[in-house]
Amino acid sequence: MSKRIGLYPRVRVEGGGSGTVSQAGAVLLVETVRKSALDTAISAALAPWRKPRAVHDPGKILLDVALAVALGGDCLADVGMLRAEPGVFGPVASDPTVSRLVDALAASGPKALAAIRGARSEVRSRVWELAGTNGPAADGQVTVDIDGVLVLAHSEKQDATATWKKTFGHHPLVAFVDHGQTGSGEPVAALLRPGNAGSNTASDHIETAHLALAQLPRHLRRGRQTLIRTDSAGGTHAFLDWLSKPGRWLSYSVGMTITDAIHQAVLKIPKRAWTPAYDAGGTQRPGAWVAEITDMPDLSSWPKSMRLIVRKERPHPGAQLRFTDLDGMRLTCFATNTKGGQLADLELRHRRRARCEDRIRNARDTGLRNLPLHDTAQNRIWLEIVQIALDVLAWMPMLALTGDARRWEPKKLRLRLFSAAAQLVNTGRRRRLRFTARWPWTDVITHAFDRLHTLPNPG
Numbered sequence: 001m002s003k004r005i006g007l008y009p010r011v012r013v014e015g016g017g018s019g020t021v022s023q024a025g026a027v028l029l030v031e032t033v034r035k036s037a038l039d040t041a042i043s044a045a046l047a048p049w050r051k052p053r054a055v056h057d058p059g060k061i062l063l064d065v066a067l068a069v070a071l072g073g074d075c076l077a078d079v080g081m082l083r084a085e086p087g088v089f090g091p092v093a094s095d096p097t098v099s100r101l102v103d104a105l106a107a108s109g110p111k112a113l114a115a116i117r118g119a120r121s122e123v124r125s126r127v128w129e130l131a132g133t134n135g136p137a138a139d140g141q142v143t144v145d146i147d148g149v150l151v152l153a154h155s156e157k158q159d160a161t162a163t164w165k166k167t168f169g170h171h172p173l174v175a176f177v178d179h180g181q182t183g184s185g186e187p188v189a190a191l192l193r194p195g196n197a198g199s200n201t202a203s204d205h206i207e208t209a210h211l212a213l214a215q216l217p218r219h220l221r222r223g224r225q226t227l228i229r230t231d232s233a234g235g236t237h238a239f240l241d242w243l244s245k246p247g248r249w250l251s252y253s254v255g256m257t258i259t260d261a262i263h264q265a266v267l268k269i270p271k272r273a274w275t276p277a278y279d280a281g282g283t284q285r286p287g288a289w290v291a292e293i294t295d296m297p298d299l300s301s302w303p304k305s306m307r308l309i310v311r312k313e314r315p316h317p318g319a320q321l322r323f324t325d326l327d328g329m330r331l332t333c334f335a336t337n338t339k340g341g342q343l344a345d346l347e348l349r350h351r352r353r354a355r356c357e358d359r360i361r362n363a364r365d366t367g368l369r370n371l372p373l374h375d376t377a378q379n380r381i382w383l384e385i386v387q388i389a390l391d392v393l394a395w396m397p398m399l400a401l402t403g404d405a406r407r408w409e410p411k412k413l414r415l416r417l418f419s420a421a422a423q424l425v426n427t428g429r430r431r432r433l434r435f436t437a438r439w440p441w442t443d444v445i446t447h448a449f450d451r452l453h454t455l456p457n458p459g
Contacts, residue, residue: 021085024422024433025445028452029067030088032396035130037458038123038388039063045119049104049112056093061101062116064092066388069367072414076102076372087424087431106377116384117214120391124186125217130455131398134406136179136186142220143178143227144188144212145356146234148199149363151371158376161195170371171197172383173204175212176359178229178352179394183406185359186394187387188215192380202238205230209243224251229353231255235335237301244303244337253350256308256333265296266310266331277311278348287314290343305337311347362410366390399455400448416441417448 033039043059050058067089068079076098083092093101105112128135136142153160153169160169175189189211191204198204209228213221220226228234228243232255243250256262269291277288294307312329334350360368367386371379393413397406408416420441422433435442 019423019425021088021422021424021433023071023081023085023418024088024424024435025417025420026067026071027088027433028396028400028417028445028448029070029392031449031452032392032399033063033067035399035452035455035458036123036127036395038119038392040458041119041123042116042388045115046105046112048115049101049108056091056097058101058105060090061093061098062105062385063388064089065098066385066392069385070389070393070410071418072365074367074369074372088433102373102378102381105381106375109377113380113384116388117211120388121215124188124215124391126458127395127399128217131395134183134398136177136183137217137220141225141227142216143229144175144209144216145178145185145353145359146173146175146189146205146208146212146228146230147356147360148173148233149360149368150195151368153195153371157371157374157379159192159194163195164199167195169195170379171195171199173208174360174363175208176356177212177216178355179398183398184362184394184409185355187359187363187390188212190383190387192376192383199233200236202236202242205234205236205239206242209239222248222250224249227251227253227349229253229350229356231353232257240303240306240335244305251336251338253334253336253338253346253353255350255353256335258331258333261297262293262308262310262333263331265293265308266291266312268296269293269310274312275343277313278344280348280352282348285313288312290347292343302335303337305339306335307337308333308335309343309347309350358409362393363390366393366410396448396452400451401444402447402451405444405448417445420445 039059042063043057046058046062064082065076065079068082071081073081077095079092079098082089128137132138149172150163150165150167151170151172152167162168163171171193173191173193174187176185176187179185189208191208191211193204216226228250234254235256240252240254243252274289274291276284277290279285288311290309290311292307292309297308299306310331310333312331315330336346336350338346363386366389371382373379373382393410397408420435420439422435425432425434435445
């Protein structure tokens with residue numbers, strides 16, 4: 001006769017243990033902060049907000065909150081997970097101290113935002129230099145994607161209003177640098193707006209683009225080597241005029257609404273003018289074609305050198321056609337000022353803007369699902385904290401991971417790397433974290449740390 005013991009082993013649970021560090025894999029984020037000099041840059045930027053005889057550095061406080069958000073936290077109090085492990089994260093301020101700093105920075109308004117953004121821009125240039133061929137501008141080109149995101153509010157918050165999707169909350173504009181197919185992306189702008197802010201407000205797109213360009217290395221802030229991509233919300237006269245302004249000369253690939261003039265132009269395209277479109281792998285996509293209609297509608301009021309390219313495609317099963325679609329084909333259109341290149345290549349480049357949706361989804365998993373504070377000024381600081389967290393989550397894989405691991409999203413990084421526990425061993429004057437050999441991704445953690453360790457120290 002055998003006793004039934006169940007599918008899982010029975011264990012007894014008790015407290016009082018020591019020597020084990022939870023979330024030990026976050027040491028990769030800590031080392032990334034140190035090697036990138038983000039800690040010293042933020043500390044210097046926030047020095048004016050340090051009170052006399054203060055115990056905690058304001059820059060360290062802000063970074064601690066950002067690290068907590070990178071590990072999955074969604075409010076200021078979640079910094080407590082770092083406070084429990086001083087052996088890895090050092091001394092961490094109390095919750096009231098964190099709240100007082102956020103209130104002080106919010107009260108300073110644009111001055112505090114400019115200080116934080118200036119530090120991020122400075123560090124970004126260093127990180128891209130450290131990344132070398134893995135950097136997003138290694139080939140001399142850089143792509144910035146701008147898109148809107150709805151952030152729901154479940155309580156009364158300042159500037160939370162009804163949105164165009166009949167929800168309630170805020171409607172910020174965000175911008176991300178695209179890392180291409182081998183990486184992820186990093187945030188370069190987040191403009192907090194009320195929930196009823198328009199999707200195609202040109203002034204907001206201009207301000208977001210201005211903030212994004214200020215985050216890039218100086219030589220990439222103007223010129224054709226910098227590409228701005230948006231959906232049709234950016235297809236306005238004022239925004240394209242701003243991008244094309246003499247002296248700025250930015251490249252753009254912007255979605256356009258199918259107007260009646262564009263629809264009539266599509267009807268006049270001869271069959272031989274349509275060329276096959278490409279799929280994500282760069283091969284011909286069955287059932288999809290592209291054509292140029294620059295010379296057909298009247299573009300005299302639009303910037304010079306603007307080209308209009310349309311795409312028609314058989315809709316996927318279940319898709320509903322729009323009134324402006326043609327002969328059972330789904331029509332889309334975009335404008336660009338890129339002179340050369342095949343139409344299919346330009347259209348594929350524009351369609352890759354969809355990767356911005358992945359960046360937004362990751363941002364929702366990293367503190368952007370809701371705005372935890374009440375005042376708009378406070379939530380602007382929270383958006384900067386979220387961007388710092390996303391920066392570190394993008395820089396660490398860029399500098400330390402290889403192969404498919406470079407493309408791991410924050411959820412996977414937290415599950416496989418950051419959540420790993422380790423034994424903290426003090427030997428002489430050194431501290432060592434020993435990860436168990438049974439953890440499937442211990443080799444990934446140790447190899448990543450070794451790559452970070454070999455990078456030159458700042459200063």
